[in-house]
Amino acid sequence: MEEHKYHIFVIGYDDFNINQLKQLPLGAQVNYHAALSYEDIKSSEHVPALELFHRAESQILNSDFKPDAVITFWDFPATILAAMLAERFGLRSASVESIFKCENKRWSRTEQAKVIGEHIPCFAGFNPDDRDAFANIGLAPPFWIKPVKSFRSYLAFRVDSAADFEHHRQALTAGIDGIYKPFQELMVKSRLPGDIAGSELSCIAEAPLTGEMCTVEAYAFGDEVVCYGIVDSIREQHSNSFNRYQYPSKLPATVQQRMAELTRDVARQLDLRDACFNVEYFYNPADESVHLLEINPRTSQSHSWLFCMVDGVSQFRHQVDIALGRRPQVLPQQGEFAIAAKYMHRAFKSGVVTQVPDARRLAEISRVFAGTQIKLHVNAGDDLNELLFQDAYSFELADIYIGAADEAELEQRYRAIAAMLDIRIAPKQC
Template sequence: MNTHVFVLGLTDRQREELDTVREDGPLEFHGLLDHEALVETEEIDFDALLERSRAELDAFDGSVDAIVTHWDFPTSVLGPVLATERGLPAPSLTSLLKCEHKYWSRLEQRRCVPEVVPGFVAFDPFTDDVAEQIDLDFPYWVKPIKGHSSSLGFEIRSEEDLEEALEEIRADITDVGDAFEQVLGRVDLPQELRDLGGSACLAEEIIRGTQFAPEGSVSRGQYAVHGVVDMHKRDNGVSIERIDYPAATVPDHVQQQAIDVTGRLLEHIGFDDGCFNSEFMWDEEREQLRLIEVNTRISQSHSELFALVDGRSNHQVAVDVALGHAPRMPEGGGEYAVSAQYYMAHDHDAIVRSVPDEQALRQVSEKYPGTVVDLRLTPGDRLSDQPHQDSYRYMLAFVYLGAPDRESLQERIDDIEQRLRPELEDCNERSA
């Protein structure tokens, strides 16, 4: 008899990644809602998405054996809520929100792992006295307590920077904030959170250094990490340009310290039967480790990376945990020693004039087997009209590739960039 696993926002590429998952009996994967409704939309109604998901599951003529999620909010919360309703393994909503709510998360971190927590303060972006609410020295970072990717995150160096950031935040924060408010109403919030609402913001001390991320799971109380990735920043020191697996930029003892910190925090908040990836910053000069955040899911950005190096995507862990099994992830069973996700980006708003044709894409895949290029732009698109761009650059494409060593990995990235970069016309240079 088939085991039926439902995956929220399932894409064609993820179906291919799921082919690497192994189970004792036959597995059958089903999409639950579509990628457009869950990821590409700018406006979210959590309660409506929950009702639509319930209806799809109720209409299925068979058993619902597991529900898997790997996208950011609302999917990261939607999946566990649905699983809990059906008695399937999933983290409690309260433990999820102690990670998903950035201010609540910092409060819990300060109670449990204070040595890795930067200075922080919550504030209401819609009041007239925002500057007075933030008792941090410049520069500092501001972001929503629940955002999407890196959108509405800003480095603040002056009061003028703050005013400009607030203008954008006030215009767009409720797109996610209103939906997050719907979720917060489902749990008993501590007193210090009750008046904030879902569209509050967090100001944090700037942390510098080398970024990396352990990824793992807790299944029936058993904590495990199946890999650590490097997260290379661009020259601006803000945006992530590339993710490499396995990590090699920080010493092994620092990686282990981050793994131990994450385990202590997840045990403290009661997180169980779920996956995570935790992002850290290591300041080598100060020998100082700082925790950025804990995401309550596997990262879809890492899936191809694990498949290229280990022979299976991280969906193996997500499916195992969702079925109540101990996670089974092979090590080094893939075709490459190292892998990367490379973000092809542009610094300014622009109009797309041309994109690589099928022949160019085929030539790259033939030259570098296993390479995946995720290019969603078409001629005539304006970069600022694309959903979920971050505050400092515009995404053009995501490229996943493997290599026998790190030197050849960089060489391949440089070659692919030259071959596949779309032709753009910056908007500020266009004639009227």
């Protein structure tokens, strides 16, 4: 008798993550299909969200297979599109409204304030077209400003003065339409409340948070909320850019427990059900305070290989189980390494890429450093200033996933691999 096959459609289909999905225990029972490719959702700063919804809908309808699930591991617009398509085809998923309650930073903060008010920063919404916005916000510098829908620190700026604010307000005005307009279109299509979908407060200002950053990975299966791992987010020494994500966390067990409790409270307030998600926190050892930065209603693809190296299987397993209506199982904790990290190999000055490693060099690195995975983000000839979705302080050249016995070996391996990559950048000629 032929084994039953599940058919899962993926928003943001890419070979790197699909290969991990195929290695899951259910791998032989699942066929993965591209509802939208990674290039579809990330090839432009101007996201045609509604067009992408209809394109994915058509792709599923015209497929030879009835969908059993729609999933994603990418940020906007993928998370919202996946929930909308699951609703459209009657599949198991978090509700569209609960996804927006996570994705819309102003709405999310308003909901968070109802249950964990002392663990979030002061915040205020504002319209970047309002020339009097600085006076109306009610926050004294320093603070951060960003769109209510942003990702990877795109269009996020630190404000230290009124002059700073005005400069960054103009940058927001120039760049925000590519994200907020399609985001708002999806809110309107999803029939969200008028004060949310129709709001002109497209940006948010927040008091700064300090301390050590981390991310709680969790899932909600029905009413049950389970936190199963914490990943430390370690910044560059002299920059706000991230240096690496490291698993497992080094935070004290009592702090991790507090974060898990806050995560459960927030997930229930947002009515997150049948979903994988992660929550970013700051922990300040000086006063032992814990503050929630943001909640992302998806499995982190940045962390998936780390769980695979340490626990023996990617946390994508939870996502697939939930999407198919199966109770997630505890990860086996039988990986090859005691510690793992995703390093974001960066350049801090603009220029043109003149050299990247070829396939032979990448194969040599994988042979010398077993378990290492590398995703290049640049090609020879690329102008770093033209790369999409970079933060305001650096340019991401490659992701390097490394496992090791301890943190010292992890750092040693990273330095050696970065040297072997030998990505070269020259100043741009005028």
